Amino acid sequence: MTIRFRSPAQRAYTWRVGLAMGVYLVSLPAAVHFVGQGVVSRTDPLAWILALIPGIAVAAIFWAYGKMLIEETDEYQRLLHVRQSLIATGFTLGLVTIYGFLENFGLVGHVDAFYVAILWFFGLGIGGLVNRLTLGTEA
Incomplete structure (x- = not known):
């Protein structure tokens, strides 16, 4: 089965979402393990960074959607x-x-x-x- 994209904007969107989802899929289990299980103290700045990365990855998907709307000709x-x-x-x-x-x-x-x-x-x-x-x- 071949996936056909209708435009370069759609290809770029798919690539951006794939990258964001990759970051999300790696960072969420890491955050759950290190912060959620108490491996990293919640007072440690690293806890904040680990907790923020999955949310930033999801926000990147919204950005990718908006960027696709702008780039679509x-x-x-x-x-x-x-x-x-x-x-x-x-x-x-x-x-x-x-x-x-x-x-x-x-x-x-x-x-x-x-x-x-x-x-x-x-x-x-x-x-x-x-x-x-x-x-x-x-x-």
Whole structure:
């Protein structure tokens, strides 16, 4: 099976996300082991660095998505990606706002903030599906 990318912007995006995910996949277990298991003291600056790297890697994925939107020269492809990200953003903000009110009134438990990124990535899938169902294509 051959994967075909529609544009140089899409190839660059895939490479950037792959690099960010590689950093994430290496740094998260390291942070869990060294900081989470107490190998490195939480007062040690190294603990902060180890804890920050996975989050920075995920933030790099958001940067890569924005960079892809800027670099994409095909206006229709850019439209599809913008629609997809707007749907993902609306989905995510809607859910976390509702959950925030439920949490505020003590009706549900606390959820760590980094799950917001996972919701947004899931929302990208929903956005792709919406594009497919309403426009007959996805980015």
